[in-house]
Amino acid sequence: MRYHELVGVFAGLEAESSTLKKADLLAGLLSRTPPDLLKPVVYMTTGNIFPPWMNREINVGDKTVISAIVMATGATKIQVQNLLREQGDLGSVATLLLTSRAQHTLFRQELTVAHVHQTFQKIAGMDGSGSQDAKISSVAELISNARPESARYIIRTALGQLRMGVGDGIMRDAISSAFTVNKEVVEKANAVLNDYGEVAVLASRGESELTDLKLRLFRPIKVMLYPKAEKVDDALASAGQPAQFEFKYDGFRTQIHKKGEEVRIYTRRLDDITFQFPDVVTAVRRGIRAREAIIDSETIGIDPATGRWVPFQNISQRIRRKYDIEKLVQTLPVETHVFDLLFLDGRSLLDMPLAERFRRVQDVVTPDPSDGIRVAEHLVTADPAQARAFYQTALDRGLEGIMVKNLQAGYKPGQRVGLGYKVKPETETLDLVIVGADWGEGRRTSWLSSFELAVVGPDGGFLPAGKMGTGMTDSDLTNLTETLKPDITRQHGKQVQLKPRMVVEVGYQEIQKSPTYASGFALRFPRLVRIRDDRKPEDADTLDRLKTIYAKQFSRGEKP
Numbered sequence: 001m002r003y004h005e006l007v008g009v010f011a012g013l014e015a016e017s018s019t020l021k022k023a024d025l026l027a028g029l030l031s032r033t034p035p036d037l038l039k040p041v042v043y044m045t046t047g048n049i050f051p052p053w054m055n056r057e058i059n060v061g062d063k064t065v066i067s068a069i070v071m072a073t074g075a076t077k078i079q080v081q082n083l084l085r086e087q088g089d090l091g092s093v094a095t096l097l098l099t100s101r102a103q104h105t106l107f108r109q110e111l112t113v114a115h116v117h118q119t120f121q122k123i124a125g126m127d128g129s130g131s132q133d134a135k136i137s138s139v140a141e142l143i144s145n146a147r148p149e150s151a152r153y154i155i156r157t158a159l160g161q162l163r164m165g166v167g168d169g170i171m172r173d174a175i176s177s178a179f180t181v182n183k184e185v186v187e188k189a190n191a192v193l194n195d196y197g198e199v200a201v202l203a204s205r206g207e208s209e210l211t212d213l214k215l216r217l218f219r220p221i222k223v224m225l226y227p228k229a230e231k232v233d234d235a236l237a238s239a240g241q242p243a244q245f246e247f248k249y250d251g252f253r254t255q256i257h258k259k260g261e262e263v264r265i266y267t268r269r270l271d272d273i274t275f276q277f278p279d280v281v282t283a284v285r286r287g288i289r290a291r292e293a294i295i296d297s298e299t300i301g302i303d304p305a306t307g308r309w310v311p312f313q314n315i316s317q318r319i320r321r322k323y324d325i326e327k328l329v330q331t332l333p334v335e336t337h338v339f340d341l342l343f344l345d346g347r348s349l350l351d352m353p354l355a356e357r358f359r360r361v362q363d364v365v366t367p368d369p370s371d372g373i374r375v376a377e378h379l380v381t382a383d384p385a386q387a388r389a390f391y392q393t394a395l396d397r398g399l400e401g402i403m404v405k406n407l408q409a410g411y412k413p414g415q416r417v418g419l420g421y422k423v424k425p426e427t428e429t430l431d432l433v434i435v436g437a438d439w440g441e442g443r444r445t446s447w448l449s450s451f452e453l454a455v456v457g458p459d460g461g462f463l464p465a466g467k468m469g470t471g472m473t474d475s476d477l478t479n480l481t482e483t484l485k486p487d488i489t490r491q492h493g494k495q496v497q498l499k500p501r502m503v504v505e506v507g508y509q510e511i512q513k514s515p516t517y518a519s520g521f522a523l524r525f526p527r528l529v530r531i532r533d534d535r536k537p538e539d540a541d542t543l544d545r546l547k548t549i550y551a552k553q554f555s556r557g558e559k560p
C-alpha cells in the first residue's frame with residue numbers, strides 16, 4: 001500500500017468536520033487495507049506509530065525536522081525558518097519546498113505505508129551518541145522520497161502533530177462498519193486491549209475473535225468509572241441493597257500489575273508511572289501476597305509531619321517528575337488504597353461479582369499498614385442511616401466523598417455504567433445579583449427567561465459573570481418576571497437592563513475566565529437554586545470570592 005494513498009484519506013479526514021463522515025472515510029480505508037498493514041494504518045491515522053499501551057512516541061523535535069528539510073530539499077536553514085514564519089508549520093514548509101523543486105520527481109522512490117512505519121519505528125528507537133544525525137537523515141530520506149503533499153503528513157507525524165480529529169469514537173465506528181462487527185463489542189475489546197490496531201486485525205477475522213479477550217499482565221486496561229449520584233440515599237437505592245460503600249480518596253487512580261518481583265504502575269490514562277513511584281513498587285512487593293495480580297487502587301498523598309491525607313494537588317508534581325525522585329519520595333510520601341482486583345494468579349476476575357473480588361482483595365493485601373498499601377476503607381450496608389454516617393466520616397476526614405458499588409457487578413473496563421456511583425458534595429453555590437434579562441421565545445414570550453448575573457465589584461458596582469437560563473420552573477419564571485418588571489431601566493430588542501435588586505442562589509459546573517463579561521469570568525451552566533429574598537444586592541458574593549473559588553478549582557489540576 002502506497003503512503004500516498006493514506007495521505008489522500010488524511011486530507012479527506014482533515015477537511016471533513018462531520019464525525020459520521022470521518023468514520024465512513026476511515027471505514028473505507030480500513031476495508032481496503034491488507035491485514036498485515038491494519039496495525040500501522042490504525043496507529044498512523046491516530047498520529048502515532050505505536051499502540052497507546054506502549055506509551056512510546058517518535059520523539060523528534062523542530063530542530064531535527066528543520067535540518068532534515070534542509071538536507072532533503074537543498075534549501076538553506078534561513079530559508080526554512082523564514083518560510084516557517086510565513087506558513088506557521090513545518091509540514092507546509094516542506095510541501096512548498098518540494099513543489100517548487102522541479103526535478104524532484106526524478107529522484108523519487110514511491111513511499112509505502114510499511115516503509116514509512118518502519119522508518120519511524122527505527123527513529124523512535126534511536127538513542128545515545130550520534131542518534132541526532134541518524135534521526136535527521138532518516139527523516140530526510142522520507143522527505144526526499146515523498147510527494148509534496150505527503151511530506152506535510154510525514155513531518156506532522158514526526159513531530160507528533162498529526163491532528164485529524166480521529167478519536168476513539170470514530171475509530172470504533174470505522175472498525176465496526178469496515179468489518180461489520182457490533183460497535184459495543186469493538187469498544188469493549190479495546191477497553192481490554194487498549195490497542196485499536198489489534199482490535200482491527202481481530203475484527204477483520206470476525207466478531208467472535210473480539211469476545212472473551214484475555215487480560216494480559218503489563219498491558220493496562222481501561223478502568224471502570226462510576227456516574228455521579230446526587231445523594232447517598234439515591235446511590236444506595238440504585239446500587240442495590242446492600243451495597244458496598246468505600247471512601248473516595250482524593251489521590252490518583254493507580255492500576256498496578258505484578259508478576260513476581262516485577263511491578264508496573266499505570267494511571268487512569270494508562271500512562272506508565274512506575275519510574276516516578278519506586279515507593280509504591282516497594283509497597284506492592286511487600287504488601288501484595290500474590291504471584292500475579294492486576295490491582296485497581298487510589299494512591300493518595302500524606303503529610304509526612306502529621307500522617308494526614310493531603311489533597312491531590314499537593315502531590316500532583318510527583319507524577320511527571322523525571323529527577324530527584326528519591327527526594328520526593330521522602331517529602332511527598334503516598335499510600336495506596338486497594339479497592340479492586342482484576343486478575344489473580346493466572347485468572348481474570350472481570351466477570352466475578354464485586355463481593356467476591358473484594359474478598360480476594362482482603363486476602364491478598366497484607367494487614368500490615370506500614371507496607372504503604374492497604375484495603376480501601378469500606379462498609380457493606382443496606383441501612384441509609386449507616387450509609388449517611390459513613391459519608392459524613394469520609395467528609396470529616398477531608399476526603400472528596402464516597403463510592404457506592406453494586407456487590408453483584410462484574411468489572412466493566414472503560415465503562416461508566418450504573419453499577420456503582422460516586423457521591424460528593426456540590427460545588428459551592430454563589431449568591432448573585434440579576435442585572436439584566438432577555439424576554440423568552442415561543443411558549444416563554446411573556447416571561448423574562450434568561451438572566452444576567454453579577455457579582456459585587458471592588459468599588460461596590462455590579463460586574464456580570466454569566467447568564468442563567470436553566471433550573472427554573474414556570475412558576476419561578478412567573479415570579480421572577482412579576483418581581484423584576486418594575487425594575488426594567490432600559491429595553492433594547494429582547495434585552496432588558498434591570499436595577500440590581502434581586503439576589504439568587506446559583507449552582508454551576510465551573511468558573512471559567514472570560515473576556516465576554518465585565519467581571520472577567522463566566523459561570524459554566526449556571527442554574528437557579530433558589531431566590532434569596534433575604535439578601536440585599538450589596539451582600540451578594542464579591543469578585544474576590546469568585547477569584548478565590550476559581551483559583552481553588554484551578555489548583556486542583558487535572559488528574560492524570
Ligand code: AMP
Pocket residue numbers: 226246247248249250251252253254268298339376403422
Ligand atoms: P471522578 O474523578 O470524580 O469521576 O471520580 C472517579 C475517581 O475517583 C476514580 O477514577 C478514582 O481515581 C477515584 N477513587 C477514589 N477512591 C475510589 C474508590 N474507592 N473506588 C473507585 N474510585 C475511587
